Amino acid sequence: MSAELSLRETYTEVGDAPSTYTNGQIEIRGLHKTYETKNKSFTALENIDLNIKENEFLTIIGPSGCGKSTLLRIVAGLDEATGGELTLDNEPIVGPGAERGMVFQGYTLFPWLTVRENIEYGPKLKGIPTLERRGISNRFLKIIRLESFAKSYPKELSGGMKQRVAIARALANQPKVLLMDEPFGALDAQTKLEMQEMLLDVWEREKTTVLFITHDIDEAIFLSQRIVVMGANPGRILKQFEVKLPEKRTANIREHRAFLELKHEIVGLLQH
Numbered sequence: 228m229s230a231e232l233s234l235r236e237t238y239t240e241v242g243d244a245p246s247t248y249t250n251g252q253i254e255i256r257g258l259h260k261t262y263e264t265k266n267k268s269f270t271a272l273e274n275i276d277l278n279i280k281e282n283e284f285l286t287i288i289g290p291s292g293c294g295k296s297t298l299l300r301i302v303a304g305l306d307e308a309t310g311g312e313l314t315l316d317n318e319p320i321v322g323p324g325a326e327r328g329m330v331f332q333g334y335t336l337f338p339w340l341t342v343r344e345n346i347e348y349g350p351k352l353k354g355i356p357t358l359e360r361r362g363i364s365n366r367f368l369k370i371i372r373l374e375s376f377a378k379s380y381p382k383e384l385s386g387g388m389k390q391r392v393a394i395a396r397a398l399a400n401q402p403k404v405l406l407m408d409e410p411f412g413a414l415d416a417q418t419k420l421e422m423q424e425m426l427l428d429v430w431e432r433e434k435t436t437v438l439f440i441t442h443d444i445d446e447a448i449f450l451s452q453r454i455v456v457m458g459a460n461p462g463r464i465l466k467q468f469e470v471k472l473p474e475k476r477t478a479n480i481r482e483h484r485a486f487l488e489l490k491h492e493i494v495g496l497l498q499h
């Protein structure tokens with residue numbers, strides 16, 4: 228099987244393609260989250276309304292404690308909202324699901340599995356036969372440029388390499404939505420830039436909806452089609468920005484006037 232075949236085609240060959248593969252629309256209506264601790268209750272999210280379109284790359288940015296991770300965890304089904312509605316392709320989200328892949332800042336690979344086995348983990352759980360699994364891992368090893376590390380274990384990889392494998396592992400499950408919580412936060416500046424370019428490349432190929440969290444305004448602008456700025460106490464949406472930059476993002480886009488103007492505006496908003 229050609230490494231250039233899309234994952235959808237790969238799955239179609241084994242008769243396992245969900246009919247709604249191209250979807251991935253999230254609707255959030257009046258979402259609330261209150262944490263009850265011993266003697267007080269704390270509102271982490273208040274009245275969040277947000278629609279994330281199919282194939283959209285949307286980033287949430289905001290000060291520490293404004294509820295970014297809480298929101299992502301609720302979308303992932305790892306935490307429960309205390310009010311409001313949340314759907315993926317019109318189906319209520321009631322818990323974790325394979326159609327939502329997650330990548331966190333911490334390296335969450337299985338240390339006892341090789342790079343290839345980590346990538347094949349989800350497809351194996353789904354019962355996809357060995358040969359097809361091999362096709363999937365070959366394809367992703369190529370995309371993340373780690374073919375020569377297929378038999379390596381996570382401890383033998385750099386931080387950037389581990390995050391590339393984490394992204395491949397999440398995508399090998401053919402998710403409709405990729406949820407990313409500061410995935411490049413622990414990487415050095417140069418590796419971070421390389422990872423951003425790789426992620427955009429993967430996103431363009433896979434057509435997955437991406438919900439991304441970062442503290443890094445440059446990263447948010449470089450990657451996103453839309454940026455949601457949140458404020459704290461209580462966590463809420465302050466403003467949304469369409470990123471009016473060319474679809475094809477190259478390194479020098481950071482010098483683009485529209486890039487700098489948007490950065491200026493977001494910095495100003497966050498300072499207040």
Ligand SMILES: Nc1ncnc2c1ncn2[C@@H]1O[C@H](COP(=O)(O)OP(=O)(O)OP(=O)(O)O)[C@@H](O)[C@H]1O
Binds near residue numbers: 292294298
């Ligand atoms: N399990 C919990 N119990 C009580 N409070 C919590 C819990 N989890 C989070 N919080 C509180 O909810 C608020 C939002 O936390 P969250 O981790 O979502 O913020 P964040 O914007 O992702 O922050 P950061 O950028 O620092 O990661 C914080 O004030 C935090 O202390």
